[in-house]
Amino acid sequence: MKIIKNNLFYSIILLYFFSLEMSSQAIEEVIIKGDWRETSLSAEDSSIAVLDSKLIESQALKHFENLSYLVPNLNFAASDSRARHFQIRGIGERSGYERTPNSAVGLLIDDIDFSGQGGIATTFDVDQIEVHRGPQGARIGSSAMAGLIYISTKDPTENFEGKGEIVMGSYGTFNTGIAFGGPVNLNKDLTYRLAIKKDYSDGFRKNIFLNKSDTSKKDESTFRLKVNWVTDNQTTYKFLISQIELDDPADIWTIDGSLNTLSDRPGMDSQKSNAYGVKIYHQFEKFEFQSLSSVTNTDVILSYDADWGNPESHSPFIYDYFSETIRKRDTFSQEFRLVSQFADKNTEKSIEWVLGASFVDINETNAKKDTGIYGDPSDPYGPYFSNSSSLSDFSSSSYSIFGNIDYLINETIKISIGGRWENFKSNYFDSYDESFSPSNKMSGGKLSLVKTLNNNSNIYFNIAKGYNQGGFNLGLGLDKNSSNRNLYYDPEFLTNYEVGINSKFFQSKLNLGAVLFYSDRKDQQVLISTQVDPSDPNTFLYLTQNAAEGINNGLELNIDFALNKSLGIFANLGLLNTEIKNWISRPDIEGREQAHAPKNSFSIGINWKPTNQSYLSLNVVGKSEFYYSDSHNNTSKSYNLTNINYGYEHGQWTYSLWARNIFDKYYSVRGFYFGNEAPNFIDTLYRRHGDPRHIGVMVQYDF
Numbered sequence: 001m002k003i004i005k006n007n008l009f010y011s012i013i014l015l016y017f018f019s020l021e022m023s024s025q026a027i028e029e030v031i032i033k034g035d036w037r038e039t040s041l042s043a044e045d046s047s048i049a050v051l052d053s054k055l056i057e058s059q060a061l062k063h064f065e066n067l068s069y070l071v072p073n074l075n076f077a078a079s080d081s082r083a084r085h086f087q088i089r090g091i092g093e094r095s096g097y098e099r100t101p102n103s104a105v106g107l108l109i110d111d112i113d114f115s116g117q118g119g120i121a122t123t124f125d126v127d128q129i130e131v132h133r134g135p136q137g138a139r140i141g142s143s144a145m146a147g148l149i150y151i152s153t154k155d156p157t158e159n160f161e162g163k164g165e166i167v168m169g170s171y172g173t174f175n176t177g178i179a180f181g182g183p184v185n186l187n188k189d190l191t192y193r194l195a196i197k198k199d200y201s202d203g204f205r206k207n208i209f210l211n212k213s214d215t216s217k218k219d220e221s222t223f224r225l226k227v228n229w230v231t232d233n234q235t236t237y238k239f240l241i242s243q244i245e246l247d248d249p250a251d252i253w254t255i256d257g258s259l260n261t262l263s264d265r266p267g268m269d270s271q272k273s274n275a276y277g278v279k280i281y282h283q284f285e286k287f288e289f290q291s292l293s294s295v296t297n298t299d300v301i302l303s304y305d306a307d308w309g310n311p312e313s314h315s316p317f318i319y320d321y322f323s324e325t326i327r328k329r330d331t332f333s334q335e336f337r338l339v340s341q342f343a344d345k346n347t348e349k350s351i352e353w354v355l356g357a358s359f360v361d362i363n364e365t366n367a368k369k370d371t372g373i374y375g376d377p378s379d380p381y382g383p384y385f386s387n388s389s390s391l392s393d394f395s396s397s398s399y400s401i402f403g404n405i406d407y408l409i410n411e412t413i414k415i416s417i418g419g420r421w422e423n424f425k426s427n428y429f430d431s432y433d434e435s436f437s438p439s440n441k442m443s444g445g446k447l448s449l450v451k452t453l454n455n456n457s458n459i460y461f462n463i464a465k466g467y468n469q470g471g472f473n474l475g476l477g478l479d480k481n482s483s484n485r486n487l488y489y490d491p492e493f494l495t496n497y498e499v500g501i502n503s504k505f506f507q508s509k510l511n512l513g514a515v516l517f518y519s520d521r522k523d524q525q526v527l528i529s530t531q532v533d534p535s536d537p538n539t540f541l542y543l544t545q546n547a548a549e550g551i552n553n554g555l556e557l558n559i560d561f562a563l564n565k566s567l568g569i570f571a572n573l574g575l576l577n578t579e580i581k582n583w584i585s586r587p588d589i590e591g592r593e594q595a596h597a598p599k600n601s602f603s604i605g606i607n608w609k610p611t612n613q614s615y616l617s618l619n620v621v622g623k624s625e626f627y628y629s630d631s632h633n634n635t636s637k638s639y640n641l642t643n644i645n646y647g648y649e650h651g652q653w654t655y656s657l658w659a660r661n662i663f664d665k666y667y668s669v670r671g672f673y674f675g676n677e678a679p680n681f682i683d684t685l686y687r688r689h690g691d692p693r694h695i696g697v698m699v700q701y702d703f
Contacts, residue, residue: 034108034130034150035139036339036354036404042502045416045448045460047515047556049074049572051129053154058617058645060167060658060698062175062197064121064129064151069621069641071131072574072601073556078669078688080302081218081248081269082119088133089519090552090578090597091146091494094527094629094670095542102471104492104525106136106144109151110226110240112275112294113333113360115143120244120273122222125163125179125195127154133556134496134517135466137444138418141358141400145466145494155238156181156191156228162703169658169696172202172214180703181226189230197222204692207251207261209310215251215266220244234284240277246270250304252688255313255677259689264310265322267303274298290337290356300327306372306537308676317678318375318383323538329364343408354404354418363395370538376679386536392430394472399423404446412452419445424469440491442467457503466494468525473543489544493522513558521550526583527595528631529674534681537674548582550594566609574601580630593627598638600624617645628671634685639667654700664693 030041030050041050049071059067065083068074076083077094085093085105092105093116103115114120123129129151136144162180167173181193203216224242231237251266273296280291303324307314314320337356343349368390375383404418421443429435448462470490500515524547533539554576562568578594593599605619622640627633642663647656668687675681 032130033128033152034132034148036337037342041513042456042458042504042511043450044502045450045462045500046446046464046498047133047500047513047517049131049133049556049558053127056123056126056129057700058647058656059123060169060175060645060656060696061173061660061694062123062126062177062199064118064123064149066660067123067129070572070603070619072572072603073133073554073576074131074574074601075596075598075623075626076118076669077596080250080252080267080304081216082246083669084118085116086118086149087596088131088147089517089554090576090594091519091521092596094596102469103143104145104468106140106148107151108140108148109275110153110242110277111279111292112240112277112296113143113331114273114275114296117271117273117298118149119246119269119271121149121151122197122199122220122244123151124177124197124222125154125193125224127152133515134498134519135444135446135464135494137464137466138402138404138420138446141402141420141422141444142398142424142442142467142469142491145468145492153195153224153226154179154193156193156226158183158188158191163700164703165698165700167696167698169201170694171204172200172217173694173696174201175199177222190227192225192227194226195222195224203249203251204689205251205254205259205261207263207266209262209264209312210266215249215261215263217249219247234282236281238277238279238281240275240279242275243273245272250302253304253308253672253686255308255686257687259692262309262313263305264320265305267305267322267324268301270301272299287338287340290335290339292333292335292337294331294333296329296331298327298329298331300329301325302327306370314678316377318373319678321370321372321374321386321536321538323370324368326367327364329362331363332359332361334359343406343414350408352406354402356402358398358400358402360398360400361396364393366390366392366394368392372536372538374535374678386538388538390431392428394426394428396424396426398425414450414452416446416448416450418447419443422467426471428472436472436488438470438488440469442469442491442493444493453503456505456508457501459499459501461499462497464496464498466496468492468494471544489525490523490546492525492546495520495522509562511558511560513556515556517553517556519552521552523548524550524580526550526580526586526630528586529629529672534675535678537676545583545585547580547586548584550581551577551579552594552597553577568607569605570607571604572602575599576601586630589630592633595627595630598623598626600638613649615647615649619643628685629673632673634671634673636668636671636687639665639690641665641667652702654698654702656698656700658694658696658698660694661691662693662695666692 075087077085107114132148136148160182164178167175177197179195184190199220201218202214205216206213207215227239229237248269250269275296277294282289306321335358340353343352372386400422402420406416425439444465446464450460452458496519498517503512526547557573559571578597601623603621608616624638625635641661643660645658667690669690670688
């Protein structure tokens, strides 16, 4: 990592002097859409990473999991097919098998909350992705204590336009998509946009027992229809209907760490989410009224071959276990906002404000069934059968009021204060006759000060408080010794301090953003795992407890440099230091780094147009080692991946060759430590591989 940072520093210096001899152009201003108002990135008072439409469209594999490597201090956990859970600055969930709906990293797609469901974050026809690092207690509330991933898809346009693409590549990759829209019957007051995408891949694993290469395939589809209706000069309606379906088998884990699975009963990691949204904007003389309504229906099947093998691989022992969870989640969300006009000293308007209220209702049911058999040929009483099933029902409602005031002290100094108060109530019961009705009243907010140094730079300081409601550890009814104390955990609170700078140099050819942050976690929610019966992998459970305190601090650095009209470079660096403190239940873990929190993460690259018709994008992304879990001390290995994309434009057509992980580096993104090999079931580290080298072609047509 030291070598990379040194080379990066010297490269920037050399490229600067080299660029003095070239004609350059300014970098386009980035507009943030995930805040109360659309504002310039250079005017923001917190750390935000932005992936724009040009970058997203150039990626052949359109899923946020693939793009997340470009954002430092962002990590993900993928136990099965897709990454569902993300961690920002080392904070966030890593698993959702036995948990109530509860996320520390928010995921909004077109302002609809899909937190904890990151698998559906496909990125076809997406306009912009923003990663807001740090607590969003005032903006979002309990689902974004660590930060927010905000995805905005392309809106309808007043003129008809569209695009189509086909992607073919290794491992049977074949993706097709089309998006188009414009005015309805030449009426520019009523516009639409329709996007349809189908993604398929055999997957890079082979099941050598079943002699199949598609038991970990990706079979995913995206459908989205957006309609905007401007009824008069003051009122706009925005309608959304979307369906994202993942029909992905879950044949991932191997005993020997290879890419060859041995499962005789591969499972599923499927999800189908329907979403319906209505936004209403009405402009009054001094403020705008906003109404955001949404309904989502999600069906999930999580199943897996728990023993990861077959009769031949376990012989002479009989060892065969299978687990299936069928999950259904329905949500309703309603938010009202009053948003004032922008403050402007030139017009003697020194104050801008936001006032609002929101309601979120969640209902989730889980039907779980576990079956298994274990037999030792030396045991005359075997084999032993297990067959268990359970039903659980969780519902919650959350009422919030929030507000924010920005005050321009003078032409160069702005102070901002915001807050949210939330009343969270929930009910839980299951077939083990466990019933709870916890509730939490929580509050968070932000105080910031922004100083404009000149037209091209500002410096800011903020204090933000976030929170994450308490929840349940589902499935502990399997343990006869479990108690009510183990079944739930308390809310966590996080206070974050940031100082940052946004600057432009060399006539806006170089954009520089740097942030120092320090986060103090109180009642830190810590996820550990346990196995009730060493010989029964279906009793592998997750348990969330509260440690008294945790600390997260570090640095984020973003550089964009337009050397000339045809050549640009970027460099993003994240440094992160974490610590678990004062954990009474696990004193052996005290003082250790938190899980899934790599100390270093980076992305560097170039974008080059050697001719008017061709372009070349090259980037290197990487992470240092990190602990897989708070339950044990096993770590991943550091890695870096090189990706390349070469394209040629001819009229409305674009042809490109792409490759990801071109040096075919081995790396892991998840790890479990337990016993899964008869007869001794010795605790062993099992790793989940990241994607190997992918090579392919992409053809795009704009119309």
